[in-house]
Amino acid sequence: MTGMLRLGSCPDSWGVWYADDPRQTPWRRFLDELAEAGYRTLELGPYGYLPTDPARLADELAARGLTCAGGTVAGAGGPHQNLPEVLAATRRVAELTVAAGGRDVVFVPVPGYRDDATGGYLAARELGYGQWRTLAANTDTLGRMLAEEYGVALRFHPHADYQVENQQQVERFLEMTDPRFVSLCLDVGHLAYRGADVLGLIRDYPERVGYVHLKQMDPGLAARAAAEDLAFGQAVAMGVSVAAPAGVPEIPPVLSALSALGRDLYVVVEQDMYPVGFDIPLPIARRTYSYLTSLGEFA
Template identity: 80%
Template sequence: MRRLKLGSCPDSWGVWYADDPRQTPWSRFLDELAVAGYRWLELGPYGYLPTDPAELAEELDARGLRCAAGTVGGVGGPHRNFREVVAETRRVAELTLAAGGRNIVFVPVPGYRDDATGGYLEASELGPEQWRALLDNTNTLGRLLAEEYGLSLRFHPHADYQVENQRQVERLLDGTDPRFVSLCLDTGHLAYRRADVLGLIHGYPERVGYVHLKQMDPALAARAEAEDLAFGQAVALGVSVAPPAGAPDVPAVLGALADLDADLFVVVEQDMYPVDFDLPLPIATRTRRYLEETGDFA
């Protein structure tokens, strides 16, 4: 049975924020997403797409699009500012549920660095009390989403946040409740920090709940590390690339995902902020064709 569903998201059109003049206008994004051949989408930053449920439903229906997930971001990680995290998660959950989605992707940004300047905002490693808060609060958030909204929390490891490498991801999974917390397995961010993507799939098969499929240029990732660049600065250099140009190996990842006993959304992400508005559509179209030729999607 085909159990992988292919989608995309605003990030692949250069969208990182709810409102930014350097970003593709939301109506153009939706038009081009449909033209590129995608039928599932992740909503992206709250406020980028219409937040009125009736208007959002009308816009998606008009283009034959369906919601795979809502996205929580912009409030930092759950080890701090937890009241703000909960408030943002609730409003995203309400819109996601109204749009027919069943997943909430939690993206812990901003992290410990400033994307534009590269400056450090806090330590790159959490202390024991911060780890305890992260694990407890993530469990609380997952339980809230499950019990009050019937939604699933997918935690997104992210470059320049304190859950970004193999050791940290495993600590998060080992310390949280599998009933309420699973991964948004972002293959690009994990590869950027040299995590073993296939090892995570094989080692924690029941915790892979959702996938962001992206690739990174290994040479540019190595340069970013050597020059101590922030992730946003690396993106500006072009570190995020279209498959099959980078790492990890897409056929191997799709094969491992297909072997899991799970229905999974595989959402294409290619970080391109900021980007010329004419660039995303042809890249997205080529990427969809490549992935459909490579994987076994429903």
């Protein structure tokens, strides 16, 4: 049984982490270069980076032959806290995602327990029992709201420096949340960064893999970041996120396992490069697109 994997990319691969930052690639340039690199599908990235007027966004995408895979909720923190703010941010993204033709909402729980720039700790590495219960209940609430009110799916993104980042935590999260309303954005790079068994997660939780971020990490730099207790943002600035096929996890086995799920999945390239010079992303995007499409796994 084989599935249909749909390849896309996102603003993160052009050095975009925030809605507005002068060190980031301007949004028009991002869209132009995304299409120039060969991609026809994108994730929208942080709300406010691309136009939020639905008609204008639709026009900009159509002018470049682009379609929307999904929207991105980021910057609202984890669902175990500030639920009203998280709900409001998620609704904004859902409305724009639906208008753009997307079917998935990726929830990225940042900021997490560390400051990306300074490395300072903002919270404990581990959630307490009550916090886990709140996280699960609130994530279920988000997923139900998205499904029932907007007809889109919640894809929760395990993230380095958030309390759902390693194998044990991801498994606990899946066991505590409702599979009808919550599945993963399987970011294979973040999981590899924290030593998780990516292929094992795909094998053991096949129905909970709803969306994929495809990235690789330099294992040497990841080990250094762990040894020196660096924040993920600090490791990214050192170059820990690398272009395929230079890092881990290995891409061909991951794509084969995803294809064998027999489902239609978006696989979105996401190479963390914040901050980065404006002339750097396009050549990398071209090479990455050429390499991935040469593997023969994409529709």
